[in-house]
Amino acid sequence: MDDLKIAIAGLGTVGGGTVTLLRQHADLLAARTGRRLRLVACAALAKPANLPLDGVPFFSDARVMARDADYDVLVELIGGANGIALDVVTAALQRGKNVVTANKAMVAHHGRALAELAEQSDATFGFEAAVAGGIPVIKALREGLAANRLSQVYGILNGTCNYILTTMRETGREFGDVLAEAQSLGYAEADPSFDIDGIDTAHKLAILTSLAFGTVVDFSKVHVEGIRHVSAFDIRAAEELGYRIKLLGIARRTDGGIEQRVHPCMVPIRSSIGCVEGVFNAVVAEGDFVGRTLFEGRGAGATPTASAVVSDILDIAAGRRTPTFGLPAKLLAPLKAAAIEDHRGAFYIRLTVLDRPGVFADIAAALRDEEVSMEAIIQRGRAPGETVPVVLTVHDTLERAMMRAIERIAAIEAVVEPPHLIRIEAF
Incomplete structure (x- = not known):
């Protein structure tokens, strides 16, 4: 079979990890799909000196690459719900090209529209890397658990918050002190608001809700609270009461509709979710036939996220395709949201x-x-x-x-x- 031609937009942490994985495991990936995965174009504001990109055409404008380059799969790793990321993905899908992304904000805000565009263009729109890094939870919900009627899906979806809460418990220090340390170690951004105020988790939860319940992705109906108000006193009190504090995203089917909640929770110390510590993520899904399933692993970083990116590329190379959200976009139901009250x-x-x-x-x-x-x-x-x-x-x-x-x-x-x-x- 012909080589699968790949173009990558965005060469930051995840983009660099994806290039490295494609190069390092080239023979293994070819053996598993019957095709060579060949990097044919890349785009970034500046060409990184530390990546093996010799001979690969470089574009300083990802929009130009998406419009003009010859590729089969465009990998979008720029980030952001709108702007250049949305432009390049839209341009690629309009050309009938397959798209793989790690961009949870874009999927949370524009998922249905992009899924419709992919279907109209007979293309794949893959986003395994958008939720929980290297944990294959998208495929698990969309394919592995497809025979089940799910009652709830919940989890720790942000490693920065889990690291902060774990460190507060282990050291007895206050939130602000631990946040500053997380920033110095690279676990938290200089502006950590998206993480600690729950927005990142809410983006991911909106995606999981759609996959779990067959609804339109609707970020606007997620109730969101962050962890700024959690104190060292709360952490100690939780332990005394038999709990640990975790920032959770919870999507649950109720008589009044689908709950979508992001907020700190006290969970039993010995529960599966209570034992997940540090920068790790975990997702629990409960189905009527399978019961409770737990997926745990590294939820961010160059190598885990690159692993998820390349898993979507492998599906395209092997000709495996399922509807973007488990159902054709036109069959996704409007989300009837249960009120937080x-x-x-x-x-x-x-x-x-x-x-x-x-x-x-x-x-x-x-x-x-x-x-x-x-x-x-x-x-x-x-x-x-x-x-x-x-x-x-x-x-x-x-x-x-x-x-x-x-x-x-x-x-x-x-x-x-x-x-x-x-x-x-x-x-």
Whole structure:
């Protein structure tokens, strides 16, 4: 068979890893597909000196490469939901060329439109590398678990946040200190907002939701919270209560629609997700016939993500094709979103209160008035007339009732800081 001609747009960390993998495993990849995978063009703002690109045509404008170069597969590794990344992918698909990307933001915002364009052009649009790095979770949901009706999919989808929360637990240090260390080690960006505010996880969750439930990708309906408010005190309290704190993305089928939630969670220490530490990612999917399945591995970095990129290229080389989101784009259902206010679960609340008589009675009255049942209350030590931290946990209740109770508690004179809430998930 003819060589499969590959053009790569973007030669940063993942692009460099992809070039290296294609070169280093050239014979293995050819043996597994029956075709040579040949790099025929690449594009970046500047040509990296450390990559083996001798003899490969170089473009300083990826748009020109996408429009004019002779290739079979365009690999987009530029990033960003719009702009040049979207331009080059659209141009390639309009030419009937296959596209592989690691761009979760673009897929989360434009997934259905790009899937439709790929189908119209009889091309493949692959994005295994867009979620959970080297973990083959896209193929698992789209193909391996296709016989199942899935009830939920959830996981740790951002290694930066998992590293920060793990390090806080292991060292007892505060969030800001550990974040600064993560930035110095290269685990967090100079502007870490997309990671620590949950946006990166939300992009990935929107994609998983579509694959799991056959719905249109709808990032706008993801409820998103980050980890900035998680303190060392919360980490210690969670351990005492038998939990660990993880930033999770959760998509769940409910009677009211599909929940899409990203926020810190307390999960049981011995749960499969509670044991995933450091920069690792994990995804759990639950199906009616298969039960619970767990996928764990490195969720970012040059080599794991390049592995996922090349897995999509191998499918194209071997002629394997499935619908982009498991169903033809026209059959994807509109996403009926369950309101976060309808979520039912248990909660952890951290309060800072003046240590004086009657405070607990006022807090209990606020919970009682909203029909929220308290499970436990923890106060370590006394400091009459001074402020002290207090921890409450409550039994399963509706989110809207919990939020009304929080408003009442915040209005109590002796509560001197806004209450901090973390949801508890009994996985």
